Amino acid sequence: MSYEGDYWDEIPYTGYIALGRRGMESIELTQCFIPGCDNKDQKKLIVYDKEESEDDETLIQTYSIHCDVCDRDFKLSFETIKRVAKPTKVSEGAEDSEALGMGVVYVFDDKGKKYHLGYF
Numbered sequence: 001m002s003y004e005g006d007y008w009d010e011i012p013y014t015g016y017i018a019l020g021r022r023g024m025e026s027i028e029l030t031q032c033f034i035p036g037c038d039n040k041d042q043k044k045l046i047v048y049d050k051e052e053s054e055d056d057e058t059l060i061q062t063y064s065i066h067c068d069v070c071d072r073d074f075k076l077s078f079e080t081i082k083r084v085a086k087p088t089k090v091s092e093g094a095e096d097s098e099a100l101g102m103g104v105v106y107v108f109d110d111k112g113k114k115y116h117l118g119y120f
């Protein structure tokens with residue numbers, strides 16, 4: 001596996017978990033998400049594959065990660081809702097933060113089960 005380190009350059013290091021009315025809490029994405037494993041050493045998390053799919057509304061980037069501590073694999077999946085740029089005069093001066101939007105992070109465990117993790 002010669003990809004070590006490459007994909008981490010494009011993966012967000014921090015995500016956010018919604019805490020209901022208490023707002024958002026940040027979470028490190030550079031950790032193993034296999035239940036029972038507490039590996040947070042990025043050097044022991046090998047991103048060995050990336051899948052990307054895209055349609056008119058969504059961009060999905062899924063990274064396959066191997067944990068050297070528990071010797072299992074999981075995936076981090078980032079879904080970004082694209083905003084269709086409609087050239088309307090009304091949108092002029094729209095909030096930039098709104099335009100950036102927010103993506104959703106999912107985790108697939110080593111059995112392929114999908115969990116909603118948070119946002120990025």
Ligand SMILES: [Zn+2]
Nearest residue numbers: 032037067070
């Ligand atoms: Zn692990």
